Amino acid sequence: MDIAEVRRTLEDAGLSQYQADAYVSLLELGSASATALADASGVPSARIYDVLRDLEERGYVETYEGDALRARARDPRKALDDLRDRADRLVSAAEEAESRWEAPAPDRHRVDIVKRFETVTDRAVEAVANAENEVALAVSPEGFDRFHDALAAAHENGAVVKLTLVGEDDDGVVDAAAFEAVATEVRHRPLPAPFLAVVDRTVTCFAPHRDSLNEYGVLVDDFSLTYVFHWYFSTCLWEVWDEVYDERAGRLAADYVDIRRFLREVQPIVSAGGTVEVRVRGTARANGEPVTIDGTVTEFVYAGESGDEANEGATHDETGSRGSNEGGEGDDPVPLPKLAGRVTAYVDDGDREWSVGGWGANLEDIELTRISVTAVERPDGERIEEANPA
The missing domain is CATH 2.30.30.690 (SH3 type barrels.)
Known part of the structure; x- marks a missing residue:
């Protein structure tokens, strides 16, 4: 990083242009009179005393009297610690901004529109794993692997788990043994379909199928709106499709x-x-x-x-x-x-x-x-x- 970039960075960290110029010049000189520092840094002589006073208050320099007012840079560790702290806060702010862009907190709104499929599936995995009463999930056979542990947790919690595998043909259907202690009932829809998870009558996670031209998702935390998605699942993704697994083995459901x-x-x-x-x-x-x-x-x-x-x-x-x-x-x-x-x-x-x-x-x-x-x-x-x- 050249000296000009250092100056710009110091300004980004909160120093004024004159303060950054004076401090960088003083680092090179070691110590100098106020007038000499003004000449070296390009800070107007009428401003150099105010600039030095502000830098001293910040802890960057110290001044002392000689034949004239003089200044020297303080141990730079304090200034560097201040810069590193600002850098850490900037990084944290950037990460938080990215997180909020990817996944707005669903508990703040009844409906969130998000930009990435992964945000929807991340939220769905969390909701499914914490389900207590019922789960309705439509996912590809490949996506089933990602939900396996979450579905097993829901099943262990006592939730009724209805799973629809969606795909182009029968080749992608998962072996029935994989559903034991994971799902209550499984059906197969041999056609592309959106991703959908409906959990405990309140949470909905929806995204168009992967071939959609637009990548987006909908997160719902609302009883009434989730009811609409429940009927979509029942009529389009469940009722008319063939059963591939049923843990009841022909008995009435418990x-x-x-x-x-x-x-x-x-x-x-x-x-x-x-x-x-x-x-x-x-x-x-x-x-x-x-x-x-x-x-x-x-x-x-x-x-x-x-x-x-x-x-x-x-x-x-x-x-x-x-x-x-x-x-x-x-x-x-x-x-x-x-x-x-x-x-x-x-x-x-x-x-x-x-x-x-x-x-x-x-x-x-x-x-x-x-x-x-x-x-x-x-x-x-x-x-x-x-x-x-x-």
Whole structure:
């Protein structure tokens, strides 16, 4: 670095032009009278005394009286320490600015638009690893490796993990053994798709697929907005694609976090005369407090019952099917499009009958967080005891 660059750097560190010129010249001279220093540095004689006084206050020089006012540079370590401290602060500021540019703190806003895919996946890995109730993730088979440990942590936490692998063809599907203790259920979509993670009904991490012309991502920390992404995942990234792994091995799920999935699998048993005992955990709509009940599923209400043309144009409450015999034991489950409106399960705990709704419920007694099947007695009398829920 030449002397001119040193001067400019000192100015960047807070010295004035005259102060930087005088200090650099004094370093070369060792000591000098004020007038000699003015001549050597180019500082006007009328200003040199003020400049020396300011440098002395900063600790860069000391002055003393001889035949005239003289000055010498102090041990440069103090000045160098000051410069290094400023440099460290500049580096820290640069790193913080870069960090904020890459990943604005999601807890400060409901929605953040970020510029890099990596920012989205970094946030998603963190959210998935801390999931407590449910995870819905759409990722490429290659990206699955990055999420493996986070998904395993979520599964260990007791979260229901739904994983969709997206890719061009079947060649990229991961071996089913890799999903054990990592995912609850896995499906494969043999088409490109955006990256999406929906966690615990509040956190969404979204980015276009890698071939997109624009690189950006969306981070959401909001209950209502995440519900929109939940439906996108359910309809476009999950429902219509082939299953490649299911830890239930054909049994009813021990735990459900989706009221619609619960209806589709349990309603045929109830409608055919079987009994399903459950533990419901959720939020009481009356006071917003957590609530847990144990009871027996008695019936269902859903707005999409078909086959009754007289009901066309009626409201959801008017068309709701209580105890519908559609979808009996052995029949196909109710299609998801018929469950886009109101879906309610009724559970009798022996003292009263509770109405249980799903995500965002506003008509029922309880908004469901999780419903655990504790026992099933099928219409043929076969009784299956499930593990007691925590």
